[in-house]
Amino acid sequence: MMINNLRLQNFRNYQDVTIKFMPGINILMGDNGQGKTNIIEGIYYLLTGKSYRVQREQELLHWDQSEFHLFGDFLMAHHKVSLESHYKDKRKIVKVNQVPCQRLSDFVGTINVIFFSPDDLVMIKGGPSERRRFLDLHIAQMRPGHVSLLNSYNKVLQQKSALLKSFAAKSLKYSQLQLWNEQIIKYGQNIIRNRVELTKRLQSVADNIYGNLSSQKEKLKVTYMALGNKNIDEAISKFPQLLDDKLEQEIDRQMVLVGPHRDDVQILLNDKPARLYASQGQQRSIVLCLKLAELELIRQEKEEYPILLLDDVLSELDRFRRDYLMNFIESSRIQTLITMTSAEIHLESGTLYFVEKGHIRREQ
Numbered sequence: 400m401m402i403n404n405l406r407l408q409n410f411r412n413y414q415d416v417t418i419k420f421m422p423g424i425n426i427l428m429g430d431n432g433q434g435k436t437n438i439i440e441g442i443y444y445l446l447t448g449k450s451y452r453v454q455r456e457q458e459l460l461h462w463d464q465s466e467f468h469l470f471g472d473f474l475m476a477h478h479k480v481s482l483e484s485h486y487k488d489k490r491k492i493v494k495v496n497q498v499p500c501q502r503l504s505d506f507v508g509t510i511n512v513i514f515f516s517p518d519d520l521v522m523i524k525g526g527p528s529e530r531r532r533f534l535d536l537h538i539a540q541m542r543p544g545h546v547s548l549l550n551s552y553n554k555v556l557q558q559k560s561a562l563l564k565s566f567a568a569k570s571l572k573y574s575q576l577q578l579w580n581e582q583i584i585k586y587g588q589n590i591i592r593n594r595v596e597l598t599k600r601l602q603s604v605a606d607n608i609y610g611n612l613s614s615q616k617e618k619l620k621v622t623y624m625a626l627g628n629k630n631i632d633e634a635i636s637k638f639p640q641l642l643d644d645k646l647e648q649e650i651d652r653q654m655v656l657v658g659p660h661r662d663d664v665q666i667l668l669n670d671k672p673a674r675l676y677a678s679q680g681q682q683r684s685i686v687l688c689l690k691l692a693e694l695e696l697i698r699q700e701k702e703e704y705p706i707l708l709l710d711d712v713l714s715e716l717d718r719f720r721r722d723y724l725m726n727f728i729e730s731s732r733i734q735t736l737i738t739m740t741s742a743e744i745h746l747e748s749g750t751l752y753f754v755e756k757g758h759i760r761r762e763q
């Protein structure tokens with residue numbers, strides 16, 4: 400998969416700019432604060448309907464503008480796809496090949512993308528929600544139904560929480576909460592199944608990649624913990640009982656204590672939790688490994704590699720890991736956009752773009 404053209408209108412510090420990208424490596428070079436990341440963010444937004452930096456579209460609008468427009472022409476092995484995203488008056492309209500989409504899930508995953516930045520270390524250092532987010536973002540690209548599943552589940556969670564918090568909770572009939580629990584089980588077990596499936600597939604690919612990254616000295620193990628249990632069948636069969644057991648506690652604490660919204664992914668390096676024991680370098684290797692595993696899984700399923708966006712990551716990796724990543728990209732012919740400042744490492748190949756104050760010039 401590749402992006403051919405991108406047009407940004409009134410998006411961040413771009414008023415109206417069109418960029419033609421090339422297959423292989425595209426390097427966006429410029430000083431700090433010139434607009435390199437904004438290009439990456441524009442592509443990510445176009446493909447996923449979300450920014451990874453901000454929650455609200457308002458911040459993406461060029462100063463004092465009321466609408467932005469993004470257009471992208473993409474190539475897949477057998478066809479072309481054009482995507483368009485228009486934000487105006489707090490509404491967004493997305494079109495695939497000029498046809499408006501009703502829902503996010505109608506276009507997410509049309510063209511796949513993997514984004515990698517130094518902030519991804521939160522996958523290891525951060526709390527369980529970061530690891531769940533990582534899984535959910537990947538699944539959403541591959542199985543559009545996962546987004547509606549999460550939405551339905553979150554709605555039920557909100558409703559059950561509101562009930563638990565309401566003044567009436569203490570005098571509630573248990574049957575009312577049981578109704579919400581049935582919904583939590585219905586949606587929750589499918590969310591768990593999707594996440595477990597992805598974690599297993601990630602593990603199968605990551606094992607080999609991490610072996611290479613650590614010269615076969617270390618072993619990475621990634622396991623989904625469903626409702627605190629490594630055994631998925633057991634977790635799902637005990638789900639109703641667990642909800643029943645915690646009901647009193649939920650009423651007392653006025654929060655939903657059981658369900659996949661509290662699950663985690665256990666990441667072990669040589670059988671020890673990476674969050675607590677892995678060094679900074681090892682944690683970076685784990686993130687790099689998981690990102691490469693994601694690329695590989697998308698290729699296995701779609702028979703094409705996704706577009707890879709690397710924002711400021713190269714300078715964060717040591718020579719060995721950087722070379723490993725670059726070899727992977729080049730040998731697999733993955734179209735990759737890399738942001739960097741001119742003071743950083745020298746790359747042998749790739750098309751160079753200079754980014755300065757919202758203007759872009761391609762090196763001839």
Ligand SMILES: Nc1ncnc2c1ncn2[C@@H]1O[C@H](COP(=O)(O)OP(=O)(O)OP(=O)(O)O)[C@@H](O)[C@H]1O
Pocket residue numbers: 410411412413429430431432433434435436437438458459460461462711738740
């Ligand atoms: N909504 C906006 N409207 C106009 N300009 C904006 C908006 N949001 C951010 N900017 C500007 O965009 C610039 C930052 O762009 P970006 O994050 O792409 O920088 P960068 O080139 O990646 O820098 P670095 O190397 O420091 O990461 C800043 O100058 C900022 O003022």
